[in-house]
Amino acid sequence: MGDKYGQLSLEERCQIARLQAEGCSLRKIAAALDRSPSTISREIARNRGNHVGYKVTYAQEQAKARRWSGSRLEREPELRRAVTDGLRAGWSPEQVAGRLAREQGRKIISYESIYRFIYAQIARTKDYRWRHYLPQGKSKRGFRGRRGGSAAKLIEGRISVAERPPAAADRNSPGHWEADLMLFSRYGQAILTVHERTSRLLLAKRPRNKAANRIGHQLLRLFASMPAHLRKTLTFDNGTEFARHHLLHQLGIQTFFCDPYSPWQKGGIENAIGRMRRFIPRKTDLAMLPKREFNALLRAYNSTPRKCLDFKTPAETFSELLHFECESTSPLARGRAGERMCSLIRTFGCARRRGRAGA
Secondary structure (H helix, E strand, O other), X not given: OOOOOOOOOHHHHHHHHXXXXXXXXXXXXXXXXXXXXXXXXXXXXXXXXXXXXXXXXXXXXXHHHHOOOOOHHHHOXXXXXXXXXXXXXXXXXXXXXXXHHHHHOOOOOOHHHHHHHHHHHHHHHOOHHHHHHOOXXXXXXXXXXXXXXXOHHHOOOOOEHHHOOHHHHOOOOOOEEEEEEEEOOOOOOEEEEEEEOOOOOEXXXXXXXXXXXXXHHHHHHHHHOOOHHHOOEEEEOOOHHHOOHHHHHHHOOEEEEOOOOOHHHHHHHHHHHHHHOOOOOOOOOHHHOOHHHHHHHHHHHHOOOEHHHOOEOHXXXXXXXXXXXXXXXXXXXXXHHHHHHHHHHHHHOOOOOOOOOOO
């Protein structure tokens, strides 16, 4: 008991076959080999033939065939290159596996195999930089507790998310958005992010500060460039930076707020911010992040295939939604919507194709 387990040898398998043929019980065989009865039981059950019973040669061949011979990513350089290229681009193992399957028309590799490969590299090389290939490289996990009370009572005209239209609750109707601030260690630095629930498209701005008036006008300018059918509702948390939410009412946007301490009620934007943290961690100094690099990171997010979109990208899905909606409206509406939306797409670099989707 407590000794490190070792694989059964050919000699031990010969003894098992001989003692079993003599009618010995599993416990007697185990005692003779100084092995546990469960080891003997598992060996016989796994390596016996359906018609020939437990034979030494057959058992040895079965055990050898079952033994892991290394990851496919170790043996196939081209597949490894394709996988690591996707991981470097910020895709999760599941997104890499799903996109490869979509492009090839068949399953190429499972995401579990990719995870096992990464963890095996960490264990073998002790190089913890490999963890940066994974979606979230956090060193600690768990609940961090709450500080202070909720600011919900300070927001005038606040309407609970419970009163949000049913169409906004599912993800089949475009035009329903979530918003939040992505905060950083340096005081006053933040990124304003908005997330479209159907396409999972992420748009972002870097305000000079997080004063409610500035945030309200940033959102107003952002949504003013969108066609009316793509700006229906917007859901916030209870941060006082969103106190000027009523500015959006002039665009016909309904605004709603999560319950206190219930960030999962706007889980889309929470997930998006978590993904962006991989490239823009909390310790980042936004003043040192060039605009071109910031836009490139946003493009990378919107060009990442998502399982929930059948491994299409948010940019592809949003472009299809825009194209469908514009085709279903009048020629005048198509022209105006297309012009405004193409301007938005150029600003955020959020589409890789259909650059003139609404034109």
